[in-house]
Amino acid sequence: MIEELAKNLVNLKQEFTxxxxxxxxxxxxxxxxxxxxxxxxxxxxxxxxxxxxxxxxYYNFYEQKILEIPCIVYEGDINKYWLNSIQYGSSxxxxxxxxxxxxxxxxxxxxxxxxxEIIDIGSGDGRIAYCAKILNLESYSIEIDEMxxxxxxxxxxxxxxxxxxxxAVQFDYSLLNLQKPVFFIGGLAxxxxxxxxxxxxxxxxxxxxxxxxxxxxxxxxxxxxxxKNNAGWxxxxxxxxxxxxxxxxxxxxWTFHESDATPYIFTQANE
Amino acid sequence: MTSLDDISxxxxxxxxxxxxxxxxxxxxxELSIHEIIELYYQIINMTSMIAxxxxxxxxxYPKSLIGKISETEKIISKKFNLDIHPQIMTKLVNSIHDxxxxxxxxxxxxxxxxxxxxxxxxxxxxxxxxxxxxxxEQYDKGLSYD
Numbered sequence: 379m380i381e382e383l384a385k386n387l388v389n390l391k392q393e394f395t396x397x398x399x400x401x402x403x404x405x406x407x408x409x410x411x412x413x414x415x416x417x418x419x420x421x422x423x424x425x426x427x428x429x430x431x432x433x434x435x436y437y438n439f440y441e442q443k444i445l446e447i448p449c450i451v452y453e454g455d456i457n458k459y460w461l462n463s464i465q466y467g468s469s470x471x472x473x474x475x476x477x478x479x480x481x482x483x484x485x486x487x488x489x490x491x492x493x494x495e496i497i498d499i500g501s502g503d504g505r506i507a508y509c510a511k512i513l514n515l516e517s518y519s520i521e522i523d524e525m526x527x528x529x530x531x532x533x534x535x536x537x538x539x540x541x542x543x544x545x546a547v548q549f550d551y552s553l554l555n556l557q558k559p560v561f562f563i564g565g566l567a568x569x570x571x572x573x574x575x576x577x578x579x580x581x582x583x584x585x586x587x588x589x590x591x592x593x594x595x596x597x598x599x600x601x602x603x604x605x606k607n608n609a610g611w612x613x614x615x616x617x618x619x620x621x622x623x624x625x626x627x628x629x630x631x632w633t634f635h636e637s638d639a640t641p642y643i644f645t646q647a648n649e
Numbered sequence: 650m651t652s653l654d655d656i657s658x659x660x661x662x663x664x665x666x667x668x669x670x671x672x673x674x675x676x677x678x679e680l681s682i683h684e685i686i687e688l689y690y691q692i693i694n695m696t697s698m699i700a701x702x703x704x705x706x707x708x709x710y711p712k713s714l715i716g717k718i719s720e721t722e723k724i725i726s727k728k729f730n731l732d733i734h735p736q737i738m739t740k741l742v743n744s745i746h747d748x749x750x751x752x753x754x755x756x757x758x759x760x761x762x763x764x765x766x767x768x769x770x771x772x773x774x775x776x777x778x779x780x781x782x783x784x785x786e787q788y789d790k791g792l793s794y795d
Contacts, residue, residue: 401766401769402765402766402769403766403769403772437760437762437765438762453762455765455766455768455769457752457768457769457772458752458753460772461749461752461753461772461775465749
């Protein structure tokens with residue numbers, strides 16, 4: 379059922395790219411109501427809209443039917459966060475978010491796989507941690523860029539997803555009393571994701587064994603492919619003995635103008 | 650097989666393109682990104698041609714071609730590398746700095762949809778300038794290895 383939801387979201391995005399006539403820097407859609415294609419709890423949908431409407435990166439929204447599904451289109455701009463991140467060299471990769479709906483669907487998978495806590499690394503505006511909280515998972519967002527953490531703080535008053543301004547490689551995870559966590563690494567393997575994941579994995583392996591990892595990948599020819607595939611993460615997974623659980627395609631801001639969606643690779647440490 | 654005459658003719662045509670581009674530039678010129686790319690492309694193009702031709706040069710080569718190769722090398726090493734290229738680098742650095750300061754000082758409150766989208770275009774221009782700067786810096790690194 380969650381796989382179907384993910385496929386429907388990719389189809390919705392593909393149709394949206396055809397009908398979108400605006401010129402905003404970023405844009406995404408959220409269905410207004412529960413439907414056959416999107417059998418999502420109405421309260422959850424309202425919370426997703428609440429996140430978008432209270433998020434200052436979006437400056438405009440309007441209703442539009444896409445694939446006969448009434449949706450709200452959100453138009454936004456993240457340029458000032460990009461400029462800040464490159465100027466101070468504070469992050470591994472500039473802020474470019476996944477779609478809010480994609481964050482929600484990936485959290486449905488995480489919950490379905492039995493994880494209890496979500497730690498979103500390089501959390502941007504905190505949408506993944508926020509969506510985890512909607513599903514009653516404990517969540518923590520770790521972001522090195524202070525400007526982005528300041529963006530998260532008012533949003534975390536809706537649902538407290540515990541924003542932390544910290545270098546994820548230096549953060550003391552033992553403070554969180556984690557039981558069965560899953561770590562989300564949003565940066566591509568080829569854009570600093572490997573270094574980031576390696577640093578965190580080394581720290582975590584000292585305190586916990588049964589840990590999940592989700593990696594955002596790419597099959598784009600713009601990037602070097604990994605000989606062991608898994609959207610750029612295959613060699614890393616082999617080297618760190620991570621078992622593949624599932625790969626799922628979901629729309630992201632950075633693939634809006636591309637025909638492919640972003641592959642998310644769910645893995646778990648081999649016991 | 651391409652004859653020496655054909656090679657010579659092609660080299661002269663490419664030289665004319667380069668000469669025209671170089672001569673259109675003054676210290677006051679504000680080159681667009683497109684013009685900068687076009688100019689460096691032609692410099693790299695001619696440098697590669699010269700490297701290839703010099704490997705094959707023998708007594709059969711027409712004197713006019715050898716003279717043109719020498720003239721082109723002088724234009725690239727003196728006029729371009731010592732004068733125009735540093736000028737382009739400096740202007741790019743200054744332009745990126747000015748645009749960055751300008752965008753950072755822009756008031757982020759109470760912007761209309763049009764304001765935000767017009768500003769996004771300036772960010773896009775900034776990204777283009779930064780990419781061009783990277784490309785120009787790569788050329789500069791190449792010079793330091795010569």
